[in-house]
Amino acid sequence: MGILEVQNVNKHFGGLHALNNVNLDVEQGSVHALIGPNGAGKSTFLNCLIGKLKPDTGSVKFNGEPVLGKAPHEINQLGVSRVFQTPEIFGELSVFENVMIPCLAHRDGAFKINAFSMVMKDKEIRQKAEDILEDMGMKDKMNLHSGSLSRGDKRRLEMAMCLVQEPKLLLLDEPTAGMARADTNNTIDLLKHIGETRGITKVIIEHDMHVVFSLATTISVLAQGAIIAEGLPEDIKGHPKVREAYLGEAEV
Amino acid sequence: MKLMNDRTLLIIFAAFVLAAPLIFAPTGAAYPDLLQRFAIYGIFAIGFNILFGLTGYLSFGHAAFLGVGSYASVWMFKLLTMNIIPALILAVVMAGLFSLIIGYVSLRRSGIYFSILTLAFAQMSYNLAYSVLTPLTNGETGLQLRLDDPRYLDGASVEGTLPSTNLFGLEMKEVFWNPNILGYDLQFNYGYYVCAVLLIASFYIAMRIFRSPFGLMLRAVKTNQNRLRYTGINTRPYTLTAFVISGMFAGLAGGLLATMDPLAGAERMQWTVGGEVVLMVVLGGMGTLIGPILGAVFIKYFENIFSKINEGVLHSWFAIMPEWLDNTLVAIVSPFVGKGWHLTLGALFMIVVIFLPGGLVDGAKRIGGWITGANRRKAKAEAE
Amino acid sequence: MDAILLQLLNGLDKGSAYALIALGLTLIFGTLGVVNFAHGALFMIGAFIAVSFSKLMEISKITIDPDKVDFLGNPAKIKTPYVIEWFGNFGHWLVEWSVPVSVLLAIPIMILIGIIMERGLIKHFYNRPHADQILVTFGLAIVLQETIKLFFGANPIPQSSPDLLKGSVDFGVLVGFAENTIIYPLWRLVYFCFSAVLIASVFAFLRFTTFGMVVRAGMEDRETVGLLGINIDRRFTIMFGVAAAVAGTAGVMYTPINPPNYHMGMDFLVLSFVVVVVGGMGSLRGAIAAGFLLGIMESFASMPLIKDAIAAIGLPSIDQIIIYLVAVVVLLVRPRGLMGKAGVMEE
Numbered sequence: 001m002g003i004l005e006v007q008n009v010n011k012h013f014g015g016l017h018a019l020n021n022v023n024l025d026v027e028q029g030s031v032h033a034l035i036g037p038n039g040a041g042k043s044t045f046l047n048c049l050i051g052k053l054k055p056d057t058g059s060v061k062f063n064g065e066p067v068l069g070k071a072p073h074e075i076n077q078l079g080v081s082r083v084f085q086t087p088e089i090f091g092e093l094s095v096f097e098n099v100m101i102p103c104l105a106h107r108d109g110a111f112k113i114n115a116f117s118m119v120m121k122d123k124e125i126r127q128k129a130e131d132i133l134e135d136m137g138m139k140d141k142m143n144l145h146s147g148s149l150s151r152g153d154k155r156r157l158e159m160a161m162c163l164v165q166e167p168k169l170l171l172l173d174e175p176t177a178g179m180a181r182a183d184t185n186n187t188i189d190l191l192k193h194i195g196e197t198r199g200i201t202k203v204i205i206e207h208d209m210h211v212v213f214s215l216a217t218t219i220s221v222l223a224q225g226a227i228i229a230e231g232l233p234e235d236i237k238g239h240p241k242v243r244e245a246y247l248g249e250a251e252v
Numbered sequence: 253m254k255l256m257n258d259r260t261l262l263i264i265f266a267a268f269v270l271a272a273p274l275i276f277a278p279t280g281a282a283y284p285d286l287l288q289r290f291a292i293y294g295i296f297a298i299g300f301n302i303l304f305g306l307t308g309y310l311s312f313g314h315a316a317f318l319g320v321g322s323y324a325s326v327w328m329f330k331l332l333t334m335n336i337i338p339a340l341i342l343a344v345v346m347a348g349l350f351s352l353i354i355g356y357v358s359l360r361r362s363g364i365y366f367s368i369l370t371l372a373f374a375q376m377s378y379n380l381a382y383s384v385l386t387p388l389t390n391g392e393t394g395l396q397l398r399l400d401d402p403r404y405l406d407g408a409s410v411e412g413t414l415p416s417t418n419l420f421g422l423e424m425k426e427v428f429w430n431p432n433i434l435g436y437d438l439q440f441n442y443g444y445y446v447c448a449v450l451l452i453a454s455f456y457i458a459m460r461i462f463r464s465p466f467g468l469m470l471r472a473v474k475t476n477q478n479r480l481r482y483t484g485i486n487t488r489p490y491t492l493t494a495f496v497i498s499g500m501f502a503g504l505a506g507g508l509l510a511t512m513d514p515l516a517g518a519e520r521m522q523w524t525v526g527g528e529v530v531l532m533v534v535l536g537g538m539g540t541l542i543g544p545i546l547g548a549v550f551i552k553y554f555e556n557i558f559s560k561i562n563e564g565v566l567h568s569w570f571a572i573m574p575e576w577l578d579n580t581l582v583a584i585v586s587p588f589v590g591k592g593w594h595l596t597l598g599a600l601f602m603i604v605v606i607f608l609p610g611g612l613v614d615g616a617k618r619i620g621g622w623i624t625g626a627n628r629r630k631a632k633a634e635a636e
Numbered sequence: 637m638d639a640i641l642l643q644l645l646n647g648l649d650k651g652s653a654y655a656l657i658a659l660g661l662t663l664i665f666g667t668l669g670v671v672n673f674a675h676g677a678l679f680m681i682g683a684f685i686a687v688s689f690s691k692l693m694e695i696s697k698i699t700i701d702p703d704k705v706d707f708l709g710n711p712a713k714i715k716t717p718y719v720i721e722w723f724g725n726f727g728h729w730l731v732e733w734s735v736p737v738s739v740l741l742a743i744p745i746m747i748l749i750g751i752i753m754e755r756g757l758i759k760h761f762y763n764r765p766h767a768d769q770i771l772v773t774f775g776l777a778i779v780l781q782e783t784i785k786l787f788f789g790a791n792p793i794p795q796s797s798p799d800l801l802k803g804s805v806d807f808g809v810l811v812g813f814a815e816n817t818i819i820y821p822l823w824r825l826v827y828f829c830f831s832a833v834l835i836a837s838v839f840a841f842l843r844f845t846t847f848g849m850v851v852r853a854g855m856e857d858r859e860t861v862g863l864l865g866i867n868i869d870r871r872f873t874i875m876f877g878v879a880a881a882v883a884g885t886a887g888v889m890y891t892p893i894n895p896p897n898y899h900m901g902m903d904f905l906v907l908s909f910v911v912v913v914v915g916g917m918g919s920l921r922g923a924i925a926a927g928f929l930l931g932i933m934e935s936f937a938s939m940p941l942i943k944d945a946i947a948a949i950g951l952p953s954i955d956q957i958i959i960y961l962v963a964v965v966v967l968l969v970r971p972r973g974l975m976g977k978a979g980v981m982e983e
Contacts, residue, residue: 050482076484088482092475093468101472102483104465110486113493115466122465161483310767357964360971363766364671365917368909369967375906376960384952523906527774534771587786595786598778605772606760 003028003169003201004049009058011044011225018044019055020225026169026218031195031202033216035209041225042205043085046173049203050082051075062169073110079168085177087154089161091147095138098146099129099160106165132164135197136190152183156190163194170194172204176211188214213237258459265542266452273444277436281553284427284441285512290549291447292508295454297532297544299501302461303494304530305539308474309362312526313354313370316377317347317499319521321506323381323388326395326516333405334415334514336424336446340507347503348496355495359488362477374523381518394517417511419446424511447508451545454501459541461497470494471539502529524594531597535604537613546612551597558596561589638813642820643935649824649893651931652831653679656886657908658915658923659838660879666855666918667872670758671766673773676905677780678746678880682887683896684784685742687793690734693719733798735892742884750880754873777902785898792895797823823892830889834882835924841878842920851875855918910963916976926974930959 004026011019018041026032036042047053049060051072060068067075076082090098103125108114119125133139136156141149146157155175162170175191176184188211194200195215206212212219212233219236221229229239236242268275269291276282281290300314321343328339358369381389389395397414406415417424424443431438461467469490472480480487510516519525528551536547563586570578588596608615657679664672696715704712720727730737757776761769796802804819842848854861854868861868887896894900911930915922936942938955946954954961966973 071486072481073484073486076482082482084482088476088479090472090475090479093471097468097471101468101480101485104468105484108465110484111489113466115461115464117465118463119465119468120463125465161479165484304767308765308767310770357967360967364770365913367767367770368671368913369963371906372910372913372960372963376957379956379960383956384954386952523902527778530771530774592782592786594778595782598775598782601775601778602772605768605775609764609768 002026003063004203005059005061005064006049007059007061009045009048009055009060011041011048011053011055018225019048022058022222022225022227024220024227026201026203029199029201030217031204031215033212033219034203034205034222035207035212035219036222040222042222043173045222046082046171046203046205049075049171050080076105076165077110079166080171081162081165081167081169082171083155083158083162083173083175085173087151087158089146089154089158093146094142095133095144095146095149095157096129096142098157099132099142099164100125102161102165103128128164132160136160136163152179152186155179155187159190159194163198163200166198167200170200170202172202172206174205174207176206176208184208184211187211191215258463261541262452262456262459265455269448269452270445272448273438273440274433277433277438279553281556282436282438284425284439284444286552286556287444288447288508288512289552291444291451292505292512293529293532293548293552294451294545295447295508296502296505296529297536297548298451298454298458299498299505300529301498301533301538301540301544302458302470302501303498304533305544306462306467306470306474307491307494309359309491309495310367310530311358311370311495311498312367312523312530313358313374313377314498314502314529315521315523315526316354316374317351317502318506318509318525319377319381319516319518320350321347321503322510322516322520323395323506324503325507325510326397326514329397329403329417329510329514330395330401331404333403334417335405336417336419336507336511339417339510340504343503343507343510344500345503347506348500351496351499351502352492355492355499359491359495371523371526374521374526378518378521378523381521389516389518392518394515396515417514443512446511450504450508454504455541455545462541466490466493527601528597531601531604533611534609535600535611537611540611540613543611543613550612554596555593558589559591559593562586563590638818639939639941641813642818643939644932645818645820645824647932647935648828648928649931650934651928652828653886653890653904653927654908654911654931655924655927656831656834657883657904658911658927659835659920660883661908661912662915662918662920662923663838663875663879663882665912666920667851667875668754668758668762670761670769670773672758673770673905674753674777674780675879675883676901676903676908677777678749678883678901679887679890679904680781680784680896680898680901681749682742682746682884683891683900684788684887685745685884686735686738686795686888686891687788687896689738689741690731690795693717693731693734697721735795735797735888738888739885742888743881746881746884747877749884750877751873753880754876758876777905781898781901788898790898792897794895795891797826797892801826827889827893831886834885838878838882839920847871847874907959910959912973914963914966914973916973919973919975922973922975930962933958933962 002025004024006022006024009019009022010017022041022045024032024034034042034045044053048055049067051067051070051074054069058068059066062075062078062080065078067078067080090101100119104119107125130139130142133142136159138153138156138160141153146154149157172191176187179187191202192215195202204212204215216233219231219233220227221236221239221242229236229242231239272287272290273282273284276287281287296314296318300311304310324343324346325336325339328342332338354370354373358366358373361369382392399412399414403415419442422442424446425441427439427441429438429440469480469485472485473487473491477487506516506520509520532547532551533544534547535550536545537543563582566582566585566589567578570581573581586592588599604611610617657675660678661672661675664670664675694717696717699714699716700711701714702711706712717727717731719730723730753776757772758769761772801822804821805825806815806819809815842852850861850866850868851871854872890896907930908927911926912923914930915924915926934955937958943955970976
């Protein structure tokens with residue numbers, strides 16, 4: 001029994017068979033990487049998991065509970081957080097406010113009219129927000145306007161926003177896309193740090209093999225909408241089909 | 253976050269509002285009717301700002317709620333009593349219900365779509381009031397008090413005169429103090445102080461909402477609704493609540509307008525009125541606490557001044573100039589004053605949006621920055 | 637049956653106007669991503685081009701005819717428009733046909749106004765929030781309509797159609813009904829045909845010319861077309877001009893049906909927005925279909941038979957708000973509108 005079970009998911013866009021009977025079983029505590037060439041259907045697959053798209057057929061179960069057809073906020077409230085390809089933060093708010101919002105969502109649920117208390121005087125929320133910023137090494141920036149942060153800091157902030165919700169499953173969509181080597185390494189360290197201290201299950205979609213092999217405990221390979229291989233990193237490295245579909249071109 | 257300043261701000265604001273008949277005396281605006289309008293449109297704008305300023309949802313339909321408030325109040329005056337309390341309560345409740353329905357439909361979409369829908373609903377409400385629901389609204393004549401209205405709580409009225417609105421016997425129109433201070437003839441009436449107290453209360457409510465977790469969520473809606481959804485927040489009830497709150501404020505304002513003058517007409521629901529409140533908030537500074545009130549006062553003040561200016565007044569202004577220059581200036585200026593106030597309003601709209609998107613509050617901050625040199629320091633810090 | 641056909645026809649002229657304005661709105665939205673709240677004002681300006689032209693044609697030389705006296709006993713004044721004095725029969729023709737001739741005049745003027753509007757104002761708002769775009773075009777709409785009010789006053793100014801196109805056709809006879817059952821004003825028929833031709837030419841222009849193809853591609857994916865080295869911005873500017881011309885000529889031709897006044901633009905704009913919402917944001921065909929659909933529904937709701945039926949079940953007459961009710965229903969059932977594409981205006 002994995003924390004996330006995906007069975008026979010199919011998705012068509014017009015004539016394009018974007019996902020073809022995809023099965024995936026993510027184990028509790030693992031770091032499951034999903035790799036594949038461009039256009040393999042990775043992002044489509046991720047969007048199906050979080051409620052942005054609805055697959056034509058198949059089932060997605062999180063902790064044994066079906067999540068298909070649920071709205072994004074409902075899936076998040078079950079314990080699934082997502083990091084986007086380009087960091088999605090509340091650009092007009094301060095760093096501190098950015099982190100307080102997921103704290104509130106975690107404590108008060110999807111909707112609560114709490115219009116007469118002072119958010120800044122809420123000790124519990126403040127403490128939690130400060131702690132996570134401390135942990136992510138951003139405490140000195142907490143009063144900055146988040147829109148003015150560097151890209152790396154925005155990524156860090158987004159990660160903090162996801163982690164403060166204490167998710168059971170963290171989905172990462174190309175967390176290092178468009179980053180310089182140094183930033184990429186920082187992100188890898190950050191993700192390792194998260195893994196060590198919190199033990200959250202992660203599904204990571206990635207292009208960069210360096211990142212994948214530094215982090216993943218299990219790898220699935222998606223090509224043309226279907227899973228063509230799955231296994232431990234060292235198995236995947238040597239897998240002939242994968243080499244053909246993907247690694248071959250990448251490592252020449 | 254200037255948490256400590258909130259109480260000070262509220263006290264200063266309250267003092268200013270309560271002393272307004274004195275403060276506005278030198279500007280010539282200190283007569284009860286206009287001051288009451290300042291306060292009423294201030295309430296309207298404060299409410300609108302909770303929706304537009306915080307969530308960024310631009311509604312053109314809030315005139316409808318203003319109108320609903322007025323109609324509801326006048327019906328209370330006709331049926332129950334001339335005491336304003338039941339009238340105001342019904343105004344707020346009806347506007348709340350009405351905004352719940354319109355908000356529920358309009359908020360299925362966001363952005364431009366939402367604005368279009370609210371504009372359409374405003375027009376529909378106008379048509380409803382103007383013709384379709386004539387039994388309720390008395391069509392184009394407007395709803396008025398009549399001598400044979402039942403007024404069940406008040407009992408029979410004095411023969412031949414229409415009763416006036418009151419608060420437990422204190423007549424709204426009554427001037428209770430009429431001193432002469434520093435050469436100005438001041439008028440303090442009950443009507444203004446009812447509006448003033450409600451304005452201060454509205455300001456306080458808005459302030460609490462701004463600082464609350466609810467307010468934080470609304471601001472998050474404005475900056476990134478997508479992220480908010482993936483953070484486990486169901487955004488629609490939040491925006492709907494904000495919409496209904498702002499609708500209730502508009503209803504209160506509409507009810508207060510009816511307490512000044514107990515009649516309600518369809519023209520109060522026209523999109524131009526809804527457009528005006530948008531302008532008040534934008535001009536004052538959207539998303540700020542004090543901005544909407546500044547905008548409301550600014551616009552109502554200049555509307556009052558401008559619409560009184562006619563060519564005769566202009567000629568007297570330019571009388572010292574040579575005649576050809578006098579005539580030219582009058583020809584240039586006269587389209588913008590008197591009946592041309594709407595042209596000025598439209599032009600002002602464009603100028604503010606183009607050059608001063610942050611509104612008066614932002615403008616004041618910038619000017620303050622130049623004076624204290626904060627801007628230069630900031631620019632310098634950024635350069636380094 | 638004949639009554640139904642009559643209402644169908646009655647709905648066509650209003651429907652045409654809605655469709656033409658909505659078409660322009662959709663073109664501008666699709667190409668530039670801006671909702672132009674001043675688009676109704678363009679319709680109104682078109683109408684006032686017709687007014688100005690006919691006023692210009694009627695500037696007359698006044699001569700006194702000593703032989704005749706008016707009813708007060710003064711010598712009668714005879715007005716002879718200068719165009720008639722100068723051009724004779726051609727002048728007569730110009731005065732009589734001033735509305736259709738204004739169309740020719742309106743096309744270049746409206747294109748110019750559209751281009752000035754886009755280059756002078758709207759261009760600066762592409763990178764600003766949507767709310768700012770709405771506000772600035774809204775302000776522009778007020779300025780334009782108040783300016784027209786300044787010059788032409790607040791009262792409607794009736795325009796007449798050419799004598800040849802005055803009067804009515806007995807449409808019923810043409811389709812096999814008894815005489816005098818379906819009498820339809822000729823000019824409304826002209827208006828409908830004019831709109832049909834205009835709509836067809838806009839579609840043909842988009843479909844069969846290279847220019848139109850690039851514009852359509854740009855509507856789908858602006859960035860890629862930009863990368864191909866095609867100057868898409870200039871084409872979009874021209875499209876803005878075209879949309880302005882469509883709205884303007886629609887306004888010119890509408891003047892004999894409804895005397896133009898300064899606020900007609902806003903009245904039509906609000907309804908055209910509803911049309912766009914019902915048709916589906918970004919869909920040209922949706923805008924046309926919904927325009928006619930709503931025009932016809934409006935006409936049916938004002939039909940005595942239906943009014944009586946509604947009154948019989950105790951409801952107030954709904955012809956004033958039928959369009960909005962339809963919009964609400966469509967929106968609740970199909971939030972995207974009848975032909976709306978996914979992903980348009982959905983963040």
